[in-house]
Amino acid sequence: MLFSSNVFLFAFLPVVLLLYYVSPRRLRNPVLLLWSLVFYGWGEPVYLFLMIATILLNYGFGLWIHKKQTAGENGKLPLVLGVVANLVILGFFKYAGFFVRQLQAIAPFLSGIKAPEISLPIGISFYVFQSMSYVIDVYRSDAPVQKNPLTFGTYVTLFPQLIAGPIVRYQDVAEQMEVRRENVHDFASGVQLFVLGLGKKVLLANPMGNFWNLLQTEGGTLTAWVGILAYSLQIYFDFSGYSDMARGLGRMFGFEFLENFNYPYISASVTEFWRRWHISLSTWFREYVYIPLGGNRKGLPRQILNLLIVWGLTGFWHGASWNFILWGLYYAVLLILEKLFLLKLLKKAPGIFGHLYTIFAVLLGWVLFYFENLSSLFGFFGRLFTPAAASVHGMNLVLAFTPMLLISIFAATPAAKVLVSGRRDKAVVRYGAVAVVMVMLLLCVAALASQSYNPFIYFRF
Structure with missing residues (x-):
């Protein structure tokens, strides 16, 4: 079920909100669990x-783990078994076919083995990572053990962030799972944030996706660069839109999830970009992989190795394909270079150079991310760096979508937020925000009536 579908907006969500708020507090978690499973x-x-x-x-x-630690033992055995069990579940459903194909490529005599055709369960990468965070947090005493299975089930299945995040660590919501104080102000801000995310998806991401799809078949260097720019905007508005909708829904039910995107395209370095992009995933890998490996505490060579491991895994988390591994290692190399000398050079140069370098690096990264077929990947890189004139049809497409492209670029910056925050008349700002939300909702509903099925990009991860 999509957040941006009429079934969700006008049937599922109103029913769940009604049942949630008419239920006694002790039954609200079970209500959320039941409807999250639905x-x-x-x-x-x-x-x-x-x-x-x-x-x-x-x-x-x-x-x-809790029983072991209460008895004075360290609980490491159930921790290791818990992490391994989660990785086996994720590995079987997401990576089994990939590993069989790689073995067959290395050892042709295994070609008789049929690679398993397993459909990827929606959201498995997210809810397995959340489940692992619980086991690790309990072991570290970063959060108390949850003795109520219904409450724990609610944490894992919570529908606002179940399918595509943000990845909510147990320690961040442990108290909220037990006690929440819903109020009108948070509910209203949740509605506003949800509609903002819906607008990002329906009014910006979907048109940019259509633009990118049209330009892929066009020749020419200019159309290739404009196309990958359109894709970079599509994936940002698609994913950050989902995250905003998830956070907005969470507020409607009394939860506060951490921000997942913070205007990443204004970054002046790749290091800064990854502090602003998919923050929950970066945090997860830092807390549960990078720091346990030693982080930056064991010397530069070990830090470089740790970065290569973490970013290789980050890429692989996104999908069972070599392009995702290359994408992760590409960012590992850039981050290592920035730690060694690039950041120092960027700080000495005019600020615009840092922004241009980052946008250039990120655009190339999205090429690696998008094309799972390596021949198509290298073919598109050839289009980017081989001078060739665009066709008349391609230029007409660029001209037709230029207004939408400029609006999307503006919306990817905090410019509007800065303009609004500078106004002294707070009443005008407040009522203006309500008007914008209402207009945006109407535009989204109208657009949904005419658009075909458009799932969120991160549903496939």
Whole structure:
């Protein structure tokens, strides 16, 4: 079920909100659990059993760790088994086919083995990572063990962020799972944030995606660069739009999720970009992989190795394909170069150079990210760096979409936020925001009536 679908907007969400708020507080988590399972099962009922098994498994590991530590033991055995069990689940459903194909490429005599054709359960990368964070947080005593299986199930399945994040670490919401104080102000700001995210998806991401799809078949250097710029805007508004909608929905139910995007395209370095892009994933890998590996505490050679491992895994997390691994390692190399000398050079240069370098690097990164077929990937790189005139049709497409492109670029910056924050008349700002939200909602509903099925990009991860 899509947040941007009429079924969700006008049936599912109103019903769940009504049932949630008429329920006594002690029943609100079970209500959310039940309807989150309905939400997930709407698209993939067969994988409900996998999700429930994941919940029970990690709930049990949490209790086991707590029991061991209460008895004066360190609880490392259930921790290791819990992490391994989660990785096996994720590995089987997401990577089994990939590994079989790689083995067959290395050892042709294994070609008789049929690579398993397993459909990827929606959201598995997100809810497995959340489940692992619970097991690790309990082991580290960063959060208390959850003894109520329904409350733990609510944490794993919470529908606002179930399918595509943000990845909510258990320690960040442990208290909210037990006690929440919903209020009108938070509910209203949640609605506003949800509609903003909906607008990003429907009014900006979808048109930019259409533009990118049209330009892929066009020849010419200019259309290639404009095309990958359009894709960079599409994936930003698509993913940050989903995150805003998830955070807005969370507020409607009394939760406060951490921000996942903070205007990444205004960054002046790749290091800064990754502090602003998919913050929850970067935080997860830093807290649960990079720091346990030693982080930057064991000398420069070890730090470089740790960065290569973490970013290789970050790329692989996105998909079972070599282009994602290359994408992750590409960023590892850039981050290593920045740590060695690039950041110092950028600080000495005029600020514009840092922004231009970052945008250039990120655009090339999105080429690696998008093309899973390596021949198509290198072919598109050839288009970017081989001078060739665009066709008349291609130029007409660029001219037709230029207004939308400029609006999207403006919306990807905090310019509007800065302009509004500078106004002294707060009443005008408040009522103006309400008017903008209402107009945006109407435009989204009108656009949804005419648009075809457009799932969020990160649903496939």
